[in-house]
Amino acid sequence: MKLKNDLLLRVANGQPVERPPVWLMRQAGRILPEYRAVREKLRDFKELVTTPERAAEVTIQPVDILGVDAAIIFSDILVIPEALGLDYLMEEKRGPAFPKTIQNQKDIDALRSDEEAATHLQYVYDALEITKRELNGRVPLIGFCGAPWTLLAYMVEGSGSKTFSKAKKFLYTQPIESHRLLQKITDASIAYLKRQIQSGVDLVQIFDSWAGILSPAQYQEFSAKYIAQICNAITEAPITIFAKGAWFALEDFAQMNCNVIGLDWNMNPTESRRRVGEDKALQGNLDPCCLYASTEQIRKETNAMLQAFEGKHIANLGHGVYPDTPLDGVRAFIDTVQAFHYES
Amino acid sequence: MKLKNDLLLRVANGQPVERPPVWLMRQAGRILPEYRAVREKLRDFKELVTTPERAAEVTIQPVDILGVDAAIIFSDILVIPEALGLDYLMEEKRGPAFPKTIQNQKDIDALRSDEEAATHLQYVYDALEITKRELNGRVPLIGFCGAPWTLLAYMVEGSGSKTFSKAKKFLYTQPIESHRLLQKITDASIAYLKRQIQSGVDLVQIFDSWAGILSPAQYQEFSAKYIAQICNAITEAPITIFAKGAWFALEDFAQMNCNVIGLDWNMNPTESRRRVGEDKALQGNLDPCCLYASTEQIRKETNAMLQAFEGKHIANLGHGVYPDTPLDGVRAFIDTVQAFHYES
Numbered sequence: 099m100k101l102k103n104d105l106l107l108r109v110a111n112g113q114p115v116e117r118p119p120v121w122l123m124r125q126a127g128r129i130l131p132e133y134r135a136v137r138e139k140l141r142d143f144k145e146l147v148t149t150p151e152r153a154a155e156v157t158i159q160p161v162d163i164l165g166v167d168a169a170i171i172f173s174d175i176l177v178i179p180e181a182l183g184l185d186y187l188m189e190e191k192r193g194p195a196f197p198k199t200i201q202n203q204k205d206i207d208a209l210r211s212d213e214e215a216a217t218h219l220q221y222v223y224d225a226l227e228i229t230k231r232e233l234n235g236r237v238p239l240i241g242f243c244g245a246p247w248t249l250l251a252y253m254v255e256g257s258g259s260k261t262f263s264k265a266k267k268f269l270y271t272q273p274i275e276s277h278r279l280l281q282k283i284t285d286a287s288i289a290y291l292k293r294q295i296q297s298g299v300d301l302v303q304i305f306d307s308w309a310g311i312l313s314p315a316q317y318q319e320f321s322a323k324y325i326a327q328i329c330n331a332i333t334e335a336p337i338t339i340f341a342k343g344a345w346f347a348l349e350d351f352a353q354m355n356c357n358v359i360g361l362d363w364n365m366n367p368t369e370s371r372r373r374v375g376e377d378k379a380l381q382g383n384l385d386p387c388c389l390y391a392s393t394e395q396i397r398k399e400t401n402a403m404l405q406a407f408e409g410k411h412i413a414n415l416g417h418g419v420y421p422d423t424p425l426d427g428v429r430a431f432i433d434t435v436q437a438f439h440y441e442s
Numbered sequence: 443m444k445l446k447n448d449l450l451l452r453v454a455n456g457q458p459v460e461r462p463p464v465w466l467m468r469q470a471g472r473i474l475p476e477y478r479a480v481r482e483k484l485r486d487f488k489e490l491v492t493t494p495e496r497a498a499e500v501t502i503q504p505v506d507i508l509g510v511d512a513a514i515i516f517s518d519i520l521v522i523p524e525a526l527g528l529d530y531l532m533e534e535k536r537g538p539a540f541p542k543t544i545q546n547q548k549d550i551d552a553l554r555s556d557e558e559a560a561t562h563l564q565y566v567y568d569a570l571e572i573t574k575r576e577l578n579g580r581v582p583l584i585g586f587c588g589a590p591w592t593l594l595a596y597m598v599e600g601s602g603s604k605t606f607s608k609a610k611k612f613l614y615t616q617p618i619e620s621h622r623l624l625q626k627i628t629d630a631s632i633a634y635l636k637r638q639i640q641s642g643v644d645l646v647q648i649f650d651s652w653a654g655i656l657s658p659a660q661y662q663e664f665s666a667k668y669i670a671q672i673c674n675a676i677t678e679a680p681i682t683i684f685a686k687g688a689w690f691a692l693e694d695f696a697q698m699n700c701n702v703i704g705l706d707w708n709m710n711p712t713e714s715r716r717r718v719g720e721d722k723a724l725q726g727n728l729d730p731c732c733l734y735a736s737t738e739q740i741r742k743e744t745n746a747m748l749q750a751f752e753g754k755h756i757a758n759l760g761h762g763v764y765p766d767t768p769l770d771g772v773r774a775f776i777d778t779v780q781a782f783h784y785e786s
Contacts, residue, residue: 263764266731313707313729364659385657387610420607
């Protein structure tokens with residue numbers, strides 16, 4: 099089906115657009131009262147993730163209510179560790195917790211194979227098919243997965259952490275096991291993304307949420323390498339890499355088979371463009387806290403951002419939108435981008 | 443008194459040295475069994491901070507036991523908020539918590555003046571005098587304070603946070619009040635550092651622990667400006683700025699009246715030197731998690747780091763040493779630096 103609004107895909111594919119597309123990371127979520135109403139009727143976050151009709155419903159909400167230029171499937175990066183055999187709990191405010199973690203080769207051997215893991219995630223493919231049908235071509239649908247390093251970090255550490263020192267210790271003390279685990283996650287992620295695309299996804303984003311806690315050398319060895327594998331394997335749809343805090347790896351991403359590089363709000367658009375070169379599109383990067391400001395200030399900062407990126411740009415925040423962000427702020431951001439026009 | 447080992451001060455002052463000095467952020471702390479023994483006899487962390495004899499004792503321990511090239515006074519950056527009138531609790535594993543926070547101008551008006559605050563911190567000056575006397579000129583003594591932005595972050599947020607979104611919201615929605623609070627903290631910090639130097643401190647370090655959560659533009663407006671004020675006011679001793687995550691501000695620090703710029707482990711020594719220019723010394727920046735590795739690997743990575751910095755370098759980790767770091771790892775790091783010699 100031909101998309102009515104294909105701005106996102108045109109930018110990803112290097113084609114000209116009249117204005118940047120705009121969407122927000124975590125747009126399907128607690129910022130919307132309509133989301134909270136759906137969520138309240140269910141037992142917990144995970145029931146929402148695993149119930150295709152409900153996941154599809156909240157995925158479409160920001161398209162209906164906010165008019166964003168793309169939908170992103172409501173899900174979690176931790177579905178892959180779970181599909182591999184590591185159950186997680188998602189506790190409100192405390193974040194994810196893994197009762198069982200990976201500590202050695204035996205734990206890695208006990209994980210499911212990549213194909214078994216990908217098959218385990220039928221509920222995601224079902225949610226994508228429902229979403230795709232109900233979107234009815236209005237906007238592109240984004241699928242996603244976590245980067246192998248970020249998933250290893252949770253699987254070894256067992257929870258979120260300020261330092262992820264257990265996970266990093268694993269890299270330093272068990273490098274061979276680390277690479278085996280990263281390869282297993284990579285293979286499962288490739289199988290998972292391929293099925294997402296078969297289920298209707300138009301673009302996939304790889305989230306490397308904990309990129310910024312690795313040194314540049316470790317990042318190359320334990321993260322960038324596996325992201326590059328995923329980029330090489332996924333030829334069916336454009337790819338966005340968003341590695342939070344990994345400003346030092348922008349030159350590496352520029353060499354990969356990806357289409358879009360996401361920037362967090364620490365990364366200056368002009369310097370980032372210089373690092374990345376002219377080839378790829380850039381995505382981002384307004385400070386999510388800017389949406390707490392007055393409408394006037396949001397307009398000013400958003401316009402400054404749009405001008406700094408110049409072109410080849412997908413407007414977004416530099417991180418997921420925070421749950422307590424006022425909807426007026428979110429609307430001011432979206433409206434400002436959609437009122438912007440590139441000078442021809 | 444002339445120092446027997448003045449490597450740190452020579453590097454800070456741009457003088458030649460035969461090898462880099464080495465110390466570790468948080469070296470006076472839980473890595474040492476001797477520290478834990480002192481700590482166990484006391485009620486809590488704050489009793490240790492406010493008891494000059496005990497604070498001096500744990501400050502000197504790493505000089506005696508590890509042979510580091512500098513002592514840093516055992517204290518906390520949050521003594522300034524407390525001296526200004528905001529009491530904090532320090533809970534083991536949970537970090538600091540402020541029962542009362544700053545939300546508006548009235549809260550700021552209720553704070554003590556800078557001179558009252560500095561006077562309130564007599565226990566720190568006493569600890570410094572005892573330490574200085576007992577060090578007996580063996581190594582230089584480092585004093586410190588938190589950067590105004592980092593202290594504001596705690597005073598507004600009320601605790602540590604992954605996003606510090608309340609503190610950042612304060613900057614966006616109450617910029618005038620933010621600047622008034624930052625000025626108050628700056629003035630108190632200047633008065634505090636001057637008295638530290640009068641009490642025997644040879645070099646002061648400004649810790650901007652939460653630098654990395656501000657956008658480059660906000661960092662300039664709400665943090666760098668106040669750090670520059672402190673640097674201009676403190677002419678009695680050399681100054682180190684350590685702003686974690688603020689790679690984007692290295693050029694700004696290079697323009698300030700400081701002597702040393704600290705780097706975290708994300709910052710590449712060669713690129714950082716290019717950004718900073720030849721004038722200042724650099725401090726850092728081994729990944730603290732590297733000390734979990736084998737002795738052989740620690741030696742290899744430490745030597746690689748020393749070579750990458752070339753000269754004008756104070757060896758340290760890129761962050762405070764983690765409490766569960768094996769002492770053998772710490773010793774391997776220190777020994778490797780102390781065995782290194784610059785080629786003449």
